[in-house]
Amino acid sequence: MSKITLENISYVYSPGTPFEMHALEGINLNIRENAITGLIGHTGSGKSTLVQLLNGLTRPTSGRVLLDGKDIWQEPKKIKQVRFRVGLVMQYPEYQLFEETVRADIAFGPKNMGLSAQEIAERVSEAALLTGLDESLLDHSPFDLSGGQKRRVAIAGVIAMRPEVLVLDEPAAGLDPRGRDTILNMLRDYQQKTGATVMIVSHSMEDMARFCDDIIVLAHGKLVMQGRGHEVFARSRELSDVGLNIPEISRLCLMLRERGIPMDDGIFTVEQAEQCLLRLLESREQRTEGYV
């Protein structure tokens, strides 16, 4: 079942000026409910532009955005409700923290929803728990935290609104491998616990291959591919044609195939490669035994 559908979406920055920029052109796509969708594309391919359309921060130049089959711009006055339902964590969200304490900052979204003080407190604790923030941190100033902690506070601030769809623009950018894994693991746990629909934007094929169910590929403002992870990575040749770094292990398999070793198509984890190689070795042993 598709949670969000984009119909023939185009987006133009500064139309009618010499700086006109067609950031998105003719995008049609479906975001599946209860799944993690990864959006990948090279720098400037229009990923951030696309995610800002999903919660109505910007209005498409043409085309429609459907949430549960309903056009989100049907009643522009009620766009705020859409923003509570589709939570967006922007790129480098740690620079948006402003309150005196972490607790107050996480409460900003729920407060704007007009919830009761008790409900807000509950949601703040829940969001802190989900994002792995220690209770003791909640009374610190957000400006005193480390980069990775700030990032979690910012994510918690959106999760506290309990959105049906959680969209994150490069949640792992600029973190070390451990920090990236923690954040991505946390998002997967979150998805499994809450059954929310999650969308993650990233440059990194490797991360996406490991953490996402579905993959959407953008290049130069156009949709190149969409489908289940293994379907998309099976087309690794096309991916490298549009300038995306396919996972290292996929590239290795591709090179092996070019040298005549019949590796399977669509390998994107080391485990898969291992099994494929073992299988190949076995069949080879059988063949050589046959000759003897």
Next chain:
Amino acid sequence: MKSITLGQFYPSDSILHRLDPRMKVILAVLYIVATFLCKNVLSFALLLLSAIVLILISKIPMKLVLGGIKAILFIMAFTALINVFFTKGETPIVEWRFIHIYAEGLWQALFMIVRITVLIVGTSMLLTYTTTPIMLTDALEQLLAPLRVLHIPVHEFAMMMTIALRFIPTLVEETNKIMSAQKARGADFTSGSLISRAKALIPILIPLFVSAFRRADELATAMECRCYHGGAGRTRMTILHYSPKDFVALAVIVVFGAGIIVLNRLGIGYTM
């Protein structure tokens, strides 16, 4: 590329864009003097013609220029009315109770409108539309360099100006980003009472200031790391050179000024 979207700069490859910015500042000053020299119908006609020629050779869409004039329509109307009603003359046109309108007043109003329009159009064609703000500060720094003798820190002022100009687009972009982020959390900047709207600015202003100070700090460190120590002995990366076309432009404007003086002498019609 985004930094040049600041102000009115309109990228194009016209001859006006390619003139030396220092020469453009000089030309603009001379042009302003010329507009104030005009005294009669003939010289004002030449002035108006020159403004049209400037627009045409700058390759800037007429629509954009007219849009710029629209902004000062009120000032022009006000000036015109004052001139119509308060200029005393010898040829009355309307005399009714306390209202006296003279032909001279109408001429005066017309001349003032042309003068203001041409002032705006001329300076924007020569400077703001065709020169990036950074080029402009560069040009001013070099033109004002002699003031250093009077211990005026020309270089430091220019550097401050350049940095400010450079960071305005960055700050605008950052403001937009922060606003989007807070809107995504349900912040509302457009409805509610004045007080609640002012309060709604806090979630924007605090992160903006924090990042502005951080940026200033980083920039200062980066400049120090590259041994910046003020203007003394500093060489330039882009050295401005006058080329023949700059002197042709200067000659044209001098001839134009002379033309205006000659036309003033002809003494046709009302003279200011």
